[in-house]
Amino acid sequence: MSNWRLSKRYAKALFSLGREGDSFNKHGQELEEFASFYRENAEFRQAVTNPVFSMEDRKKLLQAVLNLSDFSVLIGNFLRLLLEKNRIGSIEAITAHYSRLIDEASNIAHAEIVTSRPLKQRTLDDVVRSFEGLTSKKIKPHVRENPEIIGGVIVKIGDTIFDGSVRNQIEGLKESFKRSYQG
Amino acid sequence: MSDTRHIRIHAFSIILLIILPLFLFSPAAAGENSNSADNKSVQTAVNKTGHEAGNEEDRSGDLADLLYRFENFALLVIILFVFIKMARLTDHLSARGEEIKHMLLDLKRDNEDAEMKCREAESRLMDFEIKRKEIIDQYKKEGLAEKEKIISEAEEKARQLIAKSEMTIRQEMESAIYRLRQEIVELAAQNALEIISREMDERDNDNLIDEFIEKVAKAN
Secondary structure, three states, X not given: OOHHHHXXXXXXXXXXXXXXXXXXXXXXXXXXXXXXXXXXXXXXXXXXXXXXXXXXXXXXXXXXXXXXXXXXXXXXXXXXXXXXXOOHHHHHHHHHHHHXXXXXXXXXXXXXXXXXXXXOHHHHHHHHHHHHHHHOOEEEEEEEEOHHHOOEEEEEEOOEEEEEEHHHHHHHHHHHHHHHHHO | XXXXXXXXXXXXXXXXXXXXXXXXXXXXXXXXXXXXXXXXXXXXXXXXXXXXXXXXXXXXXXXXXXXXXXHXXXXXHHHHHHHHHHHOHHHHHHHHHHHHHHHHHHHHHHHHHHHHHHHHHHHHHHHHHXXXXXXXXXXXXXXXXXXXXXXXXXXXXXXXXXXXXXXXXXXXXXXXXXXXXHHHXXXXXXXXXXXXXXXXXXXXXXXXXXXXXXXXXXXX
C-alpha cells in the first residue's frame, strides 16, 4: 500500500476518534505542533526513524518528548503507535490529511489566490466573500504574488481554477484569433 | 575410275605386244638367241667365205633381213588387229563417247538448274528487297506513331506536373499565410502583454479584480 493511502487511513482513524469526543480541532493542532517539531529537529527525526536504535530506545525518546509537551493521551498513543508501526516518518502527510478532514468537517475550503501585486485587504475580503458565496464554504485565503500574470487575479480552490488574469484573457484572445484564421 | 584403269591396262598390253615381237623376231636377237657354237661356226664360215664369195653373199643377207622385217611388221599388224578386236577398243571408245555425251548433258542440265536457281535467287533477292523496304516503312510508321505517343504522354505529364506544382505552390502559400497570421497573432499578443504590463496601474488592476468578483457573483 502506498505511503499516501496509508497516511490517509491513519488520519481518518484518528479523525474518527477525535470526532467522537468533538476534539478533532484540538488533535489537529497537536498534530501540527508535533509535525512542526519533527520537521525542525533533524536529530530527533533521525533517531526515531533509524532502525539501528532499538525500538525501546526510540520509544523512550518519543516519550521524553511527549512528557515535555501537553499533548492529549490520544495523540500520545497515536504517535507511539506510529513509532511501533514504523510510520512515524509519515507524520507530515498524516497531518496534512488530517487538516483536510478537519476542513471538510468544518466546511472550510482553502483558496490559493494569485495576484500580480499586493492585494488591498478590502479587495481580498471581496474576493473571499464572493467565493464563499459561490462554494457555500468558509474560505481560507492563501495569497501569493506572481508578476507574470500582469494583472487581475487567479483563484484556485481544490482542483478548480478561476482565472481572471490579464495573461489568461490575452491568451484567450490569441487562441480565438488563431482559431478564426484556421477556419 | 575403273574405266580409266581398264584403258591403262589395255594400253600397257598394246605397248608390250609391240615391243615383244621386236625382240623375238629381230635378226640381231635371232642371232644372239641361237646357239653360241653355231654362231661361232657361222661366223667362221662367213669370215672364210667372205673372202671367197665376194659381193653376192652380202646382198642375200639384206634380202633375208628385209624378209624378216616384213614378217615382223605383218605379225605386228595381225597381233594388233587381233588384240584390238579382243579388247573391243572401239566399243570402249564409243561407250566412253556416250558417257562423255551423258556427262555433257548432265552438266548442261546442271547448268540450266544453276541458272534457274540463280534466277530464283535473284527473284527472292528482289522479294527480300521489297520486304526490306516494307519493313523499313513499317518501322518508320511505328516509330512515328511511338514518337507521337511519347510526345503526347510527355505533354500530359508536363500538364500534370504543372497542375501539381500550382497546387503545391497554392498550398505552400496558404500555409505560409497561415503561419504568418499565427506569428502576427503571437506578436500582437506579446506586444499587448508588454503594453498592458507597462501601462497598467493599481487602479486598472483593482477594476479588473472587481470585474472578476462581479463575474463570480453572477455565476453564483
